[in-house]
Amino acid sequence: VSQSGRGSVFLLSDFGNTDEFAGVLRAVVAREAPGAPVVDLTHEIPSFDVRAGALALERLVFHLGPGVLVAVVDPGVGTHRRAVAISVSSATGPEFLVGPDNGLLSFALDALNGATAAVELQSPALPADVGGTFDGRDVFAPAGARLWAGAKLDELGTPIDPAGLVQLTRPRLDVAPGRLETEVLWVDTFGNVQLSARPADKRHARLGVRVEVVTGERRFEAVEAENFALADTLGLIGDSNGRLALVSDRRPAATVLGVKAGDVIELRDKA
Amino acid sequence: VSQSGRGSVFLLSDFGNTDEFAGVLRAVVAREAPGAPVVDLTHEIPSFDVRAGALALERLVFHLGPGVLVAVVDPGVGTHRRAVAISVSSATGPEFLVGPDNGLLSFALDALNGATAAVELQSPALPADVGGTFDGRDVFAPAGARLWAGAKLDELGTPIDPAGLVQLTRPRLDVAPGRLETEVLWVDTFGNVQLSARPADKRHARLGVRVEVVTGERRFEAVEAENFALADTLGLIGDSNGRLALVSDRRPAATVLGVKAGDVIELRDKA
Amino acid sequence: VSQSGRGSVFLLSDFGNTDEFAGVLRAVVAREAPGAPVVDLTHEIPSFDVRAGALALERLVFHLGPGVLVAVVDPGVGTHRRAVAISVSSATGPEFLVGPDNGLLSFALDALNGATAAVELQSPALPADVGGTFDGRDVFAPAGARLWAGAKLDELGTPIDPAGLVQLTRPRLDVAPGRLETEVLWVDTFGNVQLSARPADKRHARLGVRVEVVTGERRFEAVEAENFALADTLGLIGDSNGRLALVSDRRPAATVLGVKAGDVIELRDKA
Numbered sequence: 067v068s069q070s071g072r073g074s075v076f077l078l079s080d081f082g083n084t085d086e087f088a089g090v091l092r093a094v095v096a097r098e099a100p101g102a103p104v105v106d107l108t109h110e111i112p113s114f115d116v117r118a119g120a121l122a123l124e125r126l127v128f129h130l131g132p133g134v135l136v137a138v139v140d141p142g143v144g145t146h147r148r149a150v151a152i153s154v155s156s157a158t159g160p161e162f163l164v165g166p167d168n169g170l171l172s173f174a175l176d177a178l179n180g181a182t183a184a185v186e187l188q189s190p191a192l193p194a195d196v197g198g199t200f201d202g203r204d205v206f207a208p209a210g211a212r213l214w215a216g217a218k219l220d221e222l223g224t225p226i227d228p229a230g231l232v233q234l235t236r237p238r239l240d241v242a243p244g245r246l247e248t249e250v251l252w253v254d255t256f257g258n259v260q261l262s263a264r265p266a267d268k269r270h271a272r273l274g275v276r277v278e279v280v281t282g283e284r285r286f287e288a289v290e291a292e293n294f295a296l297a298d299t300l301g302l303i304g305d306s307n308g309r310l311a312l313v314s315d316r317r318p319a320a321t322v323l324g325v326k327a328g329d330v331i332e333l334r335d336k337a
Numbered sequence: 338v339s340q341s342g343r344g345s346v347f348l349l350s351d352f353g354n355t356d357e358f359a360g361v362l363r364a365v366v367a368r369e370a371p372g373a374p375v376v377d378l379t380h381e382i383p384s385f386d387v388r389a390g391a392l393a394l395e396r397l398v399f400h401l402g403p404g405v406l407v408a409v410v411d412p413g414v415g416t417h418r419r420a421v422a423i424s425v426s427s428a429t430g431p432e433f434l435v436g437p438d439n440g441l442l443s444f445a446l447d448a449l450n451g452a453t454a455a456v457e458l459q460s461p462a463l464p465a466d467v468g469g470t471f472d473g474r475d476v477f478a479p480a481g482a483r484l485w486a487g488a489k490l491d492e493l494g495t496p497i498d499p500a501g502l503v504q505l506t507r508p509r510l511d512v513a514p515g516r517l518e519t520e521v522l523w524v525d526t527f528g529n530v531q532l533s534a535r536p537a538d539k540r541h542a543r544l545g546v547r548v549e550v551v552t553g554e555r556r557f558e559a560v561e562a563e564n565f566a567l568a569d570t571l572g573l574i575g576d577s578n579g580r581l582a583l584v585s586d587r588r589p590a591a592t593v594l595g596v597k598a599g600d601v602i603e604l605r606d607k608a
Numbered sequence: 609v610s611q612s613g614r615g616s617v618f619l620l621s622d623f624g625n626t627d628e629f630a631g632v633l634r635a636v637v638a639r640e641a642p643g644a645p646v647v648d649l650t651h652e653i654p655s656f657d658v659r660a661g662a663l664a665l666e667r668l669v670f671h672l673g674p675g676v677l678v679a680v681v682d683p684g685v686g687t688h689r690r691a692v693a694i695s696v697s698s699a700t701g702p703e704f705l706v707g708p709d710n711g712l713l714s715f716a717l718d719a720l721n722g723a724t725a726a727v728e729l730q731s732p733a734l735p736a737d738v739g740g741t742f743d744g745r746d747v748f749a750p751a752g753a754r755l756w757a758g759a760k761l762d763e764l765g766t767p768i769d770p771a772g773l774v775q776l777t778r779p780r781l782d783v784a785p786g787r788l789e790t791e792v793l794w795v796d797t798f799g800n801v802q803l804s805a806r807p808a809d810k811r812h813a814r815l816g817v818r819v820e821v822v823t824g825e826r827r828f829e830a831v832e833a834e835n836f837a838l839a840d841t842l843g844l845i846g847d848s849n850g851r852l853a854l855v856s857d858r859r860p861a862a863t864v865l866g867v868k869a870g871d872v873i874e875l876r877d878k879a
């Protein structure tokens with residue numbers, strides 16, 4: 067297999083771009099798998115926000131080519147949470163996922179039709195007086211690099227039952243005639259508000275072109291739109307990930323609505 | 338042609354580094370053009386600021402080696418603005434520019450002596466219920482990847498007249514004996530204030546070593562300098578892009594002056 | 609030597625990720641050394657903070673594979689400070705270090721057992737009216753690229769005595785029975801407070817499981833811990849760089865303590 071035939075090493079974390087943490091991940095991959103193309107997906111997942119990381123992975127996993135995905139959002143580093151590597155059966159996407167077993171990978175795994183096998187990664191022997199608080203550097207990036215370079219999954223650790231991997235709760239969504247109760251999954255950098263509901267859910271709820279948006283005590287009106295530029299006040303679009311999103315032309319819809327990820331809002335038909 | 342002989346795929350956008358948008362661009366290039374070296378120029382152009390993106394491209398385009406430049410600052414995504422790919426005749430720089438036809442590429446095109454040909458990119462067929470609001474992922478990055486991999490321009494879309502590409506207004510600049518009226522093009526991360534005027538304009542205006550800087554109601558004095566360390570209060574230097582810049586030693590000159598990109602200021606000789 | 613056999617070009621700077629400065633470094637390396645894998649370590653060293661850059665390099669240099677390290681935190685750009693390239697004798701890490709001679713490289717050099725040779729880099733002839741204020745683009749990145757591509761050190765400039773390279777003051781550390789006086793080296797993105805003292809210093813000072821932390825006028829109690837999740841209030845851990853660090857479970861310890869890099873604090877035994 068040529069090097070490009072092995073695909074990329076994809077990295078996602080909450081390390082931020084300020085410190086050298088993400089840079090060290092890249093350097094470890096370069097050291098352990100010379101020639102591996104490294105693709106930074108993002109390192110700005112909100113600190114310790116496993117759910118935000120899992121949702122980002124779910125959004126982007128369909129767009130990845132072959133390779134190994136290494137994801138690190140890991141508030142429990144150094145505790146007894148497991149470190150895992152997982153194989154999936156994907157025709158065109160990544161072959162392996164590596165990260166902490168805290169649910170971070172669970173939505174991406176669902177999107178990829180589940181794991182075909184999994185191992186618990188062994189912790190490396192660290193030099194004396196070096197703490198085990200940077201598994202991204204010491205465990206996950208090296209494992210990803212070895213898999214990219216051709217190692218078999220079972221060379222990296224002890225086989226475990228994929229059915230026992232930690233799962234996150236699926237986003238809230240309730241569809242009824244004339245109304246949708248839906249979770250805010252994500253507020254993006256432009257302030258667009260991505261919802262758990264999809265265009266098909268809107269059709270099932272038989273919502274029309276105009277909807278009432280109920281957030282806690284406040285109510286807004288949103289109009290079906292096809293893109294940002296047409297969303298005069300609040301627009302309800304089918305977004306680029308196949309979800310519904312509330313948007314506002316060149317303004318942050320999240321600010322208009324006063325909502326954040328995790329909030330639950332209601333959409334009601336406005337006849 | 339060897340892979341390195343084809344040069345790089347250069348990326349610039351206003352997607353920011355927080356969300357996974359820029360990461361998805363990188364992943365799409367890796368998937369569609371395995372082995373292509375990806376060079377991120379910046380993804381932190383201010384949101385929707387086409388002019389800031391165009392000015393950044395103008396500054397950096399001379400320093401690029403061969404390859405394909407993909408730029409996305411695109412407030413009109415999903416509307417009728419055209420998506421374009423453009424060829425240029427460059428001895429050493431990029432061969433193709435890809436992006437929205439909203440003026441973003443216009444200053445770089447001028448710097449590269451204009452387009453030799455252009456096509457309007459076809460919009461891809463998206464899966465049902467996936468919105469067309471992420472042309473970076475769906476249109477521009479795939480087109481850039483295909484061009485890097487050897488596709489001809491006319492395989493990507495319908496030929497259009499390069500003379501009809503959208504142009505941005507050139508920065509304001511007025512040179513008269515003893516005075517320069519000049520636009521603030523850019524405030525960089527260190528607070529340096531880049532002006533549209535060049536050292537030659539200063540000579541044509543016959544400004545001396547000391548100049549008066551007039552910003553709205555306020556006046557300052559600046560002294561000709563060669564580098565940041567010598568700019569005690571305000572220095573006027575010829576910057577690394579061949580423009581004049583107002584700088585202040587280890588302090589943000591933009592804060593001292595109270596100016597931002599787009600402001601017009603006047604430089605007057607102070608005999 | 610194959611391209612991957614030459615290792616990577618590692619980049620570190622205080623240019624930030626907002627402007628295109630770091631992107632231009634990457635583009636220059638791609639242009640001058642086609643095929644060179646570029647590893648961004650970080651570009652978010654605090655502006656002009658040579659010491660912060662030197663400490664980051666010290667932390668990460670052990671984790672780098674072969675290649676060339678180019679580092680730019682350079683408040684004196686354009687003045688008489690020297691630009692240098694340095695060779696080191698490293699079994700597995702980078703072979704060359706490139707940057708300003710202002711101490712930025714000094715801690716990394718110490719970690720790599722010192723320089724085997726050094727040259728002062730020649731300043732390039734710039735086009736008329738282009739200022740010499742972007743040596744990252746004009747001097748350091750090109751030198752790094754040439755070294756990666758196989759140039760000898762003495763092809764790049766005039767040999768100088770490595771003993772004359774600028775050294776930064778070593779971090780403050782005073783160990784006495786029952787107490788440690790130690791400098792805050794770094795507050796990371798999670799608010800963890802890295803100290804100059806190491807676990808061995810704590811043993812030499814015979815500090816126990818509970819210590820008093822004295823910062824200026826205030827006092828805190830910290831408890832020995834092994835990871836972040838166990839640090840209920842304040843924990844004192846041996847961190848992943850082999851230093852002591854004050855941490856707090858999912859809270860920024862630096863905020864709790866009110867300290868920043870450069871502060872000196874005292875740890876006292878609390879029997």
